[in-house]
Amino acid sequence: MRTRKGIFSCTIICSTIIIVVLISAKLLLSVSNVRQTTPSVLIHAVETERLKRVTDALPWLSHPLLPRVITRRERDRCVDLLSTVDAIFREFNITYTLAHGTLLGSYVMHDMLPWDDDLDIFVSINDLPKMRRLFNNSGAGHNKQIQLLETQNKHWFTGKVFSVKDPKAGVYRWHWPYIDIAFYTEKKMVISSYKATQRWELNRGNFFPTVQRPLGGRWFPTPGNTGAFIAYKYPHFVCKSHTWNHKKEVSIKRMYTVKCTTLASHYPFVERKVLLGKTTETLMLNGTARYSLTLED
DSSP states (O other), X not given: OOEEOEEEEEEEEEEOOOEEEEETTEEEEEOSSSEEEEEEEEEETTOHHHHHHHHHTSOOOOBTTBOOSSOHHHHHHHHHXXXXXXXXXXXXXXXXXXXXXXXXXXXXXXXXXXXOOSEEEEEEGGGHHHHHHHHTTTOBTTBTTEEEXXXXXXXXXXXEEEETTSOBOTTSSSBSSEEEEEEEEEOSSEEEESSBSSOOEXXXXXXXXXXXXXXXXXXXXXXXXXXXXXXXXXXXOOEEOOSEETTTTEEOSOOOEEOXXXXXXXXXXXXXXXXXXXXXXXXXXXXXXXXXXXXXX
């Protein structure tokens, strides 16, 4: 799997305040009257335990204007499932990255978006035959509880990966939580969506090599230039609820949109700074810096 490593730094807390802004290719939090940070301990991105400890220590708050749709325990189950699939993919040399709302959550909050209740990844369509051999008959390698279900309609062709130990998603054959797989095709210069109504295309150099990014206290691969992909796919990012409940697979009639700055008292947001070819990301919650990590460009 083609990845670049980041450097994570736990930080001592000092003063500055947050305003979420989307500036062309990057989501940034500008801050005034908040605490600034000084790195204390640097560790490699692959050393998950430090990141997991500080993530677990964050308060699990829910904003009344845009409440969380899953509990902390359910979030942990989602991340555990993704970690299991990550290990299987690594073992069998299947390249993937976070996708859609999951990628957006990692970039903006280092976690699942509070209003999101499913997981999304990108996988090359070339790896689908290998995935079928792994998942469909006796399960994935040594973990026979993980299954793959392919779904297709007039809008897209996707796969769903889930554990049969988890409860059913409504009346459907799959279980929740599950991972939605959006397939892509690889050409010499570009990576593009496969059989999707909402098509996307990204320069191959912006997709590979992938880079490890945080999500819920773990590290997962993302497109190398995540900022460019998000600016292209979500040029007008807003904090708004979804119209679908993935746990029950039913529609939600009311949708709420709230200014992201209003949510900063309850939900963490990333402040991003670029200096000398390195991007430092500081996770801010209610005006307090909780930790920082540095990614090399």
